[in-house]
Amino acid sequence: MDRMQEPASAVSDRRAASDPPVGPVSFEAFFEAEHERLFRALYLVTGNAQEAEELMQDALVAVWERWDRVSAMEEPTGYLYRTAMNRFRSRLRRASRAARRTVGSDPGGDAFAAADERDAVARALARLPERQRSAIVLTELLGYGSEEAGRILGVKDVTVRSLASQARAALRTHLEDHDG
Amino acid sequence: MADLRSHLERIGERVRTAPDAFERLERARRRHERNRRVTAGVVALSVAVAGSLVAFSAFRSGDAVRTAGSGGSNEAPVEVARFTCDASGSITPSHSVVAARPDGVHLAIDNTGDAPVSFAIEGLGGDGAEPGEHKETVWQIPPGAATVSCSMITHGLSGSASSATLEVVDPNGLYVPAELGCASGASYGSSGDYADGTNGFAGDAVQVARDHVSGLEFDDLIERAGYPESRLPVVRVVRDGAIVGKVTLRNDGSGGWLEDSIQGCSGTQFGWSVEPTGVSGPMGQPMSAWDALCATARTGDESNVHNGADLRVDGRDAHFDTRCLIAPAGRPVTILFSNLDGGIPRNISIYPLTPYLRECIVTGTSPGGTDALGRALFSGELITGVDEIVYELGRFESGEYYFQDDENPEANGVLVVE
Numbered sequence: 001m002d003r004m005q006e007p008a009s010a011v012s013d014r015r016a017a018s019d020p021p022v023g024p025v026s027f028e029a030f031f032e033a034e035h036e037r038l039f040r041a042l043y044l045v046t047g048n049a050q051e052a053e054e055l056m057q058d059a060l061v062a063v064w065e066r067w068d069r070v071s072a073m074e075e076p077t078g079y080l081y082r083t084a085m086n087r088f089r090s091r092l093r094r095a096s097r098a099a100r101r102t103v104g105s106d107p108g109g110d111a112f113a114a115a116d117e118r119d120a121v122a123r124a125l126a127r128l129p130e131r132q133r134s135a136i137v138l139t140e141l142l143g144y145g146s147e148e149a150g151r152i153l154g155v156k157d158v159t160v161r162s163l164a165s166q167a168r169a170a171l172r173t174h175l176e177d178h179d180g
Numbered sequence: 181m182a183d184l185r186s187h188l189e190r191i192g193e194r195v196r197t198a199p200d201a202f203e204r205l206e207r208a209r210r211r212h213e214r215n216r217r218v219t220a221g222v223v224a225l226s227v228a229v230a231g232s233l234v235a236f237s238a239f240r241s242g243d244a245v246r247t248a249g250s251g252g253s254n255e256a257p258v259e260v261a262r263f264t265c266d267a268s269g270s271i272t273p274s275h276s277v278v279a280a281r282p283d284g285v286h287l288a289i290d291n292t293g294d295a296p297v298s299f300a301i302e303g304l305g306g307d308g309a310e311p312g313e314h315k316e317t318v319w320q321i322p323p324g325a326a327t328v329s330c331s332m333i334t335h336g337l338s339g340s341a342s343s344a345t346l347e348v349v350d351p352n353g354l355y356v357p358a359e360l361g362c363a364s365g366a367s368y369g370s371s372g373d374y375a376d377g378t379n380g381f382a383g384d385a386v387q388v389a390r391d392h393v394s395g396l397e398f399d400d401l402i403e404r405a406g407y408p409e410s411r412l413p414v415v416r417v418v419r420d421g422a423i424v425g426k427v428t429l430r431n432d433g434s435g436g437w438l439e440d441s442i443q444g445c446s447g448t449q450f451g452w453s454v455e456p457t458g459v460s461g462p463m464g465q466p467m468s469a470w471d472a473l474c475a476t477a478r479t480g481d482e483s484n485v486h487n488g489a490d491l492r493v494d495g496r497d498a499h500f501d502t503r504c505l506i507a508p509a510g511r512p513v514t515i516l517f518s519n520l521d522g523g524i525p526r527n528i529s530i531y532p533l534t535p536y537l538r539e540c541i542v543t544g545t546s547p548g549g550t551d552a553l554g555r556a557l558f559s560g561e562l563i564t565g566v567d568e569i570v571y572e573l574g575r576f577e578s579g580e581y582y583f584q585d586d587e588n589p590e591a592n593g594v595l596v597v598e
Contacts, residue, residue, distance in 0.1 A: 028202065031201075031202055031205065032202075035197055035201055035202075035205075036196070036197055039195065039196075039197045040192030040193070040195060041192070043191075043192060043195045044188060044191060044192055049195045052195070053197070056197075057204070057205055057208045060205055061205065061208055061209045061212055061421075062421070064205070064209060065209070065212075065421065066401075086548075089545070089548060092545065119191065121187040121188075121191065122191050125188075125191070129498075131546075131590065136184075136188075137188065140184050140185045140188055141185060141188040141189065141192065153548075154546070154548035154549035155546065155548075155549065155589070156550075156586075156587070158525065158587060159587050159588065159589075162524055162525065162587060162588070165523070165524075166498070166524070168184070171184070
């Protein structure tokens with residue numbers, strides 16, 4: 001089995017770069033530190049810049065409205081990502097229901113692949129199932145450990161490792177096909 | 181693949197947030213709040229219109245409505261708002277401003293007449309007082325203006341009503357709004373009806389609501405509302421920033437909580453479930469979609485491996501080859517499970533079926549964690565593919581059960597025992 005390495009160093013990097021100072025911080029400072037990274041992560045997960053921006057706004061508004069409580073949490077960033085991923089899953093569920101009602105509709109129209117025809121990695125990423133894509137973005141790009149990524153995705157840590165492993169294997173296969 | 185992270189960063193860098201991202205967020209938040217206020221306004225308007233219609237019909241039927249007192253005065257708030265109902269059926273307030281207390285708003289009625297009186301708080305209900313009685317009661321009146329009315333009861337019938345306006349102030353910010361803000365303006369309600377001696381569920385009222393209210397979604401914020409020490413705790417359900425559900429609980433007399441009433445916005449389907457639902461989801465799937473799941477398992481003959489006492493399930497690409505298994509009731513059931521995903525741990529476990537889990541099966545989605553699952557009725561040993569195992573489930577009673585791969589919960593389905 002292709003066992004994924006825990007990107008511990010990436011976590012340290014991420015925290016060093018974006019951790020708020022000790023004590024309460026303003027929402028504006030939190031927004032400044034987190035929104036760009038969140039937007040990019042959501043773009044990678046959804047494959048669609050517009051959807052990523054909508055999800056980012058939804059999640060940040062939700063956090064802002066509860067900022068008195070969220071700012072007191074140990075890891076407000078984790079809460080932000082959990083909220084964003086929950087919204088994303090809710091949208092998928094709604095899209096799935098709508099797809100059942102609307103014959104011929106394309107619930108997940110993925111602009112990602114179309115926009116990046118020239119990039120083999122982007123194309124390979126776009127072909128991954130949503131859960132695998134989320135797992136690889138959280139662990140590889142954002143540097144979350146499998147346990148925290150599991151909390152964000154609502155699955156066990158071993159599942160995150162499985163999903164990330166499947167994603168890496170699939171990406172490798174796609175890229176080998178492309179190179180070959 | 182060693183530079184996967186840099187690949188991802190490079191792709192991510194192709195998009196940037198707008199320079200005015202924070203201003204856009206502020207606008208989004210304002211829109212959100214405005215929508216909430218608009219929906220709340222629609223509800224308030226509906227209540228006002230309904231109140232006006234009631235008053236108008238009372239006027240037309242000959243009941244004189246006399247008003248005493250007025251809100252918005254500068255007088256200091258009192259702890260208990262006192263009213264006198266006299267022999268003529270008139271209501272006289274001693275004060276028109278009352279301060280909310282942790283358990284609600286205290287009203288006292290003095291019946292100085294020689295007949296029973298009924299008094300009512302508009303939109304909340306009422307009570308009665310015998311001749312000469314001084315009665316103090318506690319009401320869950322939100323801050324703002326409220327109307328208290330009084331009428332004499334003669335020969336079992338209410339006579340002419342008079343009303344007084346009361347202003348409730350909440351200087352300590354005790355009250356957490358629980359009024360529904362339904363986008364459509366339409367709502368529904370139900371109340372719990374239990375035989376005497378029915379036991380409720382012990383624990384924190386909010387947690388009890390979380391465990392036993394069906395129709396909840398993962399993103400829902402479920403929190404205590406109303407006044408913090410009200411005798412009947414109120415729990416509100418906030419979805420996408422709007423209050424879409426209100427659950428009132430009552431004590432069973434021995435510390436347990438039971439549903440007193442549930443209100444919800446049209447489009448939700450909140451209910452009370454005796455079985456813990458976990459975080460539940462939308463109910464009422466179209467039966468056709470549900471029935472379709474088992475259409476294949478119900479067809480065929482002895483070769484149908486998804487129907488019978490000895491079942492067979494193949495797992496491939498993190499899914500199962502069926503979402504429906506049918507087994508006979510009261511007979512030992514086995515499943516031969518083949519994990520065809522090389523290097524991936526998988527299993528099959530069985531849980532009680534809830535409305536939310538039905539939704540997950542029909543939509544082919546994961547329940548999103550273990551919160552939505554009840555106690556496992558059978559936990560299958562994990563095997564790493566490629567491998568196979570025979571699970572001995574034992575005997576099951578007739579009914580529908582949920583099965584899933586605990587490591588890849590998008591792989592799930594229904595076990596029908598009949």
